[in-house]
Amino acid sequence: MIRIENLHKSYPIGKDSLHVLKGLDLHIKEGEFVSIMGSSGSGKSTLLNIVGLLDSHDEGKYYLNGELIENLNEKKAALLRNKFLGFVFQSFNLISYKTALENVALPLTYKGVARKERLKIAQEYLEKVELGPWANHLPNELSGGQKQRVAIARALVTNPKVVLADEPTGALDSTTTDNVMDLLRDINNEGMTVFVITHEEEVAEQTKRVVRLKDGVIISDELTNTTKAI
Amino acid sequence: MKFLLDSDTWQEIYGSIRKNKTRTIITIIGVLWGVFLLVVLLGAARGMENGFNKLFGDFATNSVFVWTQRTSKPFKGYQKGRRIVLNTNDIKVLKSTYKNEIKLLAPRNQISNLVTHNFKSGTFNVSGDYPVLDQIQKKKLIYGRFLNKNDITTFAKVAVISEDMYKQLFDKNVNPLGAYIKINAINYKVIGVYEPPTTVDFDNDTAYIPFSTFKKVYNTANRIDWMMITANKGVDIELMETNILQTLKSLHDVHPEDKRAFGKANLGKHIGKVTGFLIGMQFLTWFVGVATLIAGVFAIGNILIITVKERTKEIGIRRALGATPKSIRQQIILESVFLTTVAGMLGVIFGAIALFLIDYFFGQGQDAALTNPTVSIPIISIAFILLVVLGTLIGLIPAHMATLIKPIEALREE
Ligand SMILES: Nc1ncnc2c1ncn2[C@@H]1O[C@H](COP(=O)(O)OP(=O)(O)OP(=O)(O)O)[C@@H](O)[C@H]1O
Ligand SMILES: [Mg+2]
Numbered sequence: 281m282i283r284i285e286n287l288h289k290s291y292p293i294g295k296d297s298l299h300v301l302k303g304l305d306l307h308i309k310e311g312e313f314v315s316i317m318g319s320s321g322s323g324k325s326t327l328l329n330i331v332g333l334l335d336s337h338d339e340g341k342y343y344l345n346g347e348l349i350e351n352l353n354e355k356k357a358a359l360l361r362n363k364f365l366g367f368v369f370q371s372f373n374l375i376s377y378k379t380a381l382e383n384v385a386l387p388l389t390y391k392g393v394a395r396k397e398r399l400k401i402a403q404e405y406l407e408k409v410e411l412g413p414w415a416n417h418l419p420n421e422l423s424g425g426q427k428q429r430v431a432i433a434r435a436l437v438t439n440p441k442v443v444l445a446d447e448p449t450g451a452l453d454s455t456t457t458d459n460v461m462d463l464l465r466d467i468n469n470e471g472m473t474v475f476v477i478t479h480e481e482e483v484a485e486q487t488k489r490v491v492r493l494k495d496g497v498i499i500s501d502e503l504t505n506t507t508k509a510i
Numbered sequence: 511m512k513f514l515l516d517s518d519t520w521q522e523i524y525g526s527i528r529k530n531k532t533r534t535i536i537t538i539i540g541v542l543w544g545v546f547l548l549v550v551l552l553g554a555a556r557g558m559e560n561g562f563n564k565l566f567g568d569f570a571t572n573s574v575f576v577w578t579q580r581t582s583k584p585f586k587g588y589q590k591g592r593r594i595v596l597n598t599n600d601i602k603v604l605k606s607t608y609k610n611e612i613k614l615l616a617p618r619n620q621i622s623n624l625v626t627h628n629f630k631s632g633t634f635n636v637s638g639d640y641p642v643l644d645q646i647q648k649k650k651l652i653y654g655r656f657l658n659k660n661d662i663t664t665f666a667k668v669a670v671i672s673e674d675m676y677k678q679l680f681d682k683n684v685n686p687l688g689a690y691i692k693i694n695a696i697n698y699k700v701i702g703v704y705e706p707p708t709t710v711d712f713d714n715d716t717a718y719i720p721f722s723t724f725k726k727v728y729n730t731a732n733r734i735d736w737m738m739i740t741a742n743k744g745v746d747i748e749l750m751e752t753n754i755l756q757t758l759k760s761l762h763d764v765h766p767e768d769k770r771a772f773g774k775a776n777l778g779k780h781i782g783k784v785t786g787f788l789i790g791m792q793f794l795t796w797f798v799g800v801a802t803l804i805a806g807v808f809a810i811g812n813i814l815i816i817t818v819k820e821r822t823k824e825i826g827i828r829r830a831l832g833a834t835p836k837s838i839r840q841q842i843i844l845e846s847v848f849l850t851t852v853a854g855m856l857g858v859i860f861g862a863i864a865l866f867l868i869d870y871f872f873g874q875g876q877d878a879a880l881t882n883p884t885v886s887i888p889i890i891s892i893a894f895i896l897l898v899v900l901g902t903l904i905g906l907i908p909a910h911m912a913t914l915i916k917p918i919e920a921l922r923e924e
Contacts, residue, residue, distance in 0.1 A: 438832075
């Protein structure tokens with residue numbers, strides 16, 4: 281599903297450049313539940329942004345769903361994101377003046393789904409994250425955990441191939457964290473590929489595979505106990 | 511253009527407008543004020559124009575009146591103080607010399623005479639005229655008709671009298687048509703009664719009789735007291751007046767610089783001044799209105815730019831969710847056009863209300879300052895097209911800025 285070979289990424293800083301990713305190799309197969317760990321500044325978000333087609337890489341190869349990603353223009357990137365990827369962010373990134381239902385329905389707009397159909401599908405996904413009754417609430421009327429569940433429903437609504445989550449539990453307390461992780465695990469159990477960045481060992485433990493980054497290289501890549509136990 | 515019919519597009523616009531109420535109101539007020547000014551000023555200018563037209567309305571506006579006085583300079587052996595007499599030959603010469611400029615030329619002879627009917631009488635002007643006078647100064651007839659060609663050729667003893675003369679000479683409720691009045695011991699049949707013009711009037715109470723009859727009765731031979739001349743469209747009336755006077759001076763051996771020998775009144779000159787003033791006002795109105803409008807549209811553009819900056823994050827989110835640069839651009843341009851046109855419509859509506867009130871308070875009655883202050887549909891359409899075009903153009907800038915926003919930069923956590 282995601283194949284990365286010898287991936288490099290640098291950011292220009294003034295005249296110098298900051299080499300953030302220094303030759304990563306990573307292969308994530310369909311249906312995997314992978315977490316990335318690493319200290320702050322180790323390049324986790326950079327990696328996720330490249331995988332999410334929000335940023336471009338300098339060197340190496342990136343295959344998404346078997347397709348080599350190169351020379352993407354903004355329009356093509358937008359289409360691929362809409363088709364293959366779902367995003368969950370640490371700060372939820374819901375649109376504040378839209379209701380939970382409209383937020384969830386938004387990616388379908390860009391897919392060209394008619395409004396009525398869209399709202400119907402969005403409602404189904406809201407039910408799935410157990411927020412059916414909250415459909416017509418604005419984001420500021422929801423708790424952090426609820427917001428993140430809305431965001432997850434939004435990531436899922438286009439039925440993507442991969443869900444990318446950058447510290448989805450970073451702004452949540454431990455109970456809601458468990459809630460959100462349970463939800464992600466359920467999704468994964470239904471066959472969805474899930475790719476999570478996290479700081480927390482407890483969160484990483486709930487995934488099936490942990491990749492550790494340090495200074496732009498992968499220092500370890502192993503299956504978790506959860507997986508071994510099965 | 512399909513996206514214009516898409517309810518989603520409008521849903522989005524509604525959402526973003528509802529979210530940014532203050533800036534929406536501010537932007538709308540900017541453009542609204544521009545359109546409002548344009549409508550009200552143009553309407554008022556039109557009202558003034560209508561007012562002037564009403565004032566001069568019954569007169570052919572490009573006309574010259576010429577009559578004779580005494581010379582003030584000796585010339586070719588003649589003493590000064592000589593009385594000039596116009597004659598029918600002058601008319602022939604003028605008509606052929608200025609056949610391209612002159613539209614109508616009406617000679618007239620005039621005298622003041624006692625007019626009687628039964629036992630009532632009064633002294634009035636009696637004027638020998640051609641039917642064409644009716645085209646130079648429209649006569650509003652209460653009864654009957656004005657002089658016609660037949661009256662001239664048959665030397666008919668007929669008269670058209672003013673309403674006041676009718677009231678003075680006839681008993682109440684007597685039909686004047688067909689009745690006879692006596693002027694200088696000769697009976698004339700009354701064929702028409704006219705209402706004196708409420709506006710500009712040279713004649714006061716005059717009994718109009720056929721020019722030919724006048725000539726015969728008063729034995730004027732070739733003498734002519736007055737000439738009324740109207741010019742064709744596009745002719746410089748002042749130039750024509752000067753030329754005609756020069757011709758007349760040379761025909762009558764009058765010193766070319768003698769300013770007293772002929773009397774003249776040029777209505778066109780005054781009207782020209784007024785028209786010039788009105789055109790100036792319309793121009794100023796357009797200038798002020800359009801400038802205000804452009805300022806308003808710029809304000810919209812400016813605020814949209816600010817909004818785009820404010821909405822960087824939202825745009826980033828949309829981009830991450832699959833919005834293409836094109837869809838973002840469309841959204842913002844449409845928002846700009848929508849705001850400008852809504853503001854424009856409100857401006858037109860308020861402007862129309864204002865014009866209605868202006869008409870109500872200042873536009874009623876005979877000598878109102880304004881008559882029918884209105885703005886025509888084509889002008890409104892032009893203003894609207896201007897608005898849509900400007901709205902689109904000004905929307906392009908923020909729209910372009912929005913497409914430059916990289917989702918990753920917009921989404922970066924603080
Ligand atoms: N657009 C950018 N321009 C310059 N430097 C950048 C840019 N984005 C990230 N960096 C730098 O690249 C490095 C990696 O950043 P990244 O956001 O990937 O770290 P991270 O592992 O996600 O850290 P955290 O856990 O704090 O989120 C950091 O040193 C950061 O300052
Ligand atoms: Mg990060």
